[in-house]
Amino acid sequence: MQHLLSMNHLTKQEIENFIKTARTIECDRGTLPMEQTFASNIFLEPSTRTKNSFYIAERRLGMDILDLNGVDSSVTKGETLEDTLKTLEALGVQLAVVRQPETGILQQAAQGLSSLSIINAGDGTGEHPTQSLLDLYTISKEFPSFENLRVTIAGDIKHSRVARSNAYALEKLGAKVSFVAPVPWRDESISTDYITMDEACVQSDVVMLLRIQHERHVIGGQQGDYLQEFGLTKQREQRMKDDAIILHPAPVNRGVEIESSLVECRKSRIFDQMANGVVMRMAIIQTLLKGELAYEYKN
Ligand code: CP
Secondary structure: OOEEOOOOOOOOHHHHHHHHHHHHHHHHOOOOOOOOOEEEEEEEOOHHHHHHHHHHHHHHHHOOEEEEOOOOOHHHHHHOHHHHHHHHHHHHEEEEEEEOOOOHHHHHHOOOOOOEEEEEEEEEOOOOOOHHHHHHHHHHOOOOOOOOOEEEEEOOOHHHHHHHHHHHHHHHHHOOEEEEEEEHHOOOOOEEOOOOHHHHHHHEEEEEEOOOOOHHHHOOOOOOOOOHOOOOHHHHHHHOOOOOOOEOOOOOEEEEEEEEHHHHHOOOOOHHHHHHHHHHHHHHHHHHHHOOOOOOOOO
């Protein structure tokens, strides 16, 4: 069965194919309604963008949708996620989109499934591959190639599944990735250079800002005057290259990682990212259900 759990499981060609498919869908919306196909959206953590853009993508593809959450599903009675997924498979559901707090748990769940595809919509501090693919799609609309593109990801790297997925994917595509982060929020398991925010703004083609993931911090809060030291201020934005762009997966904490007025500035593509999320998620669903990925999840 095919799943999308990690950007590390995709080849460069497969990532490029996702971008191509999203572009085709966006250009002519040339998608045929699927035969009756059930999708279950399981969101055990809050979401505005991912949940609703999957819902719209599924509706545009003609799918039937079942919503599960942590309040009115049997997860509240202690049923494991693995058993929940097996139950949906037994009911005849073909696709499960899952957001939940345990890093890496979907990998194990995927191995026991034979007719249900899983999409990781964010697992703890692990990965967020569909956010990464929509970020890549957004970048692909601005620059002719990823090769040697300079991308800086700034913020709470250690707790960010978006940073991890994007670092894996961008390196695979030939981009040069740097991180900006306070020392306690660095992640030494990803071999990427750390630079200052001032350096990042001068040299980058893409500056991607991250929200501080307070809900995942065991100790320690915000680091000093975060905006001045690690955030995007108007002064820094003025030193960016003329054709550089600003990304943020959102939700944005205005005035913390980015000065509020910059969210809508000329360089910002933050709301474009959200719009691109719908077509990219349509492309992801189509690709998975057609069985076009190579990675095998083995028992
Ligand atoms: N970017 C993102 O995952 O947003 P949501 O948490 O609103 O889904």
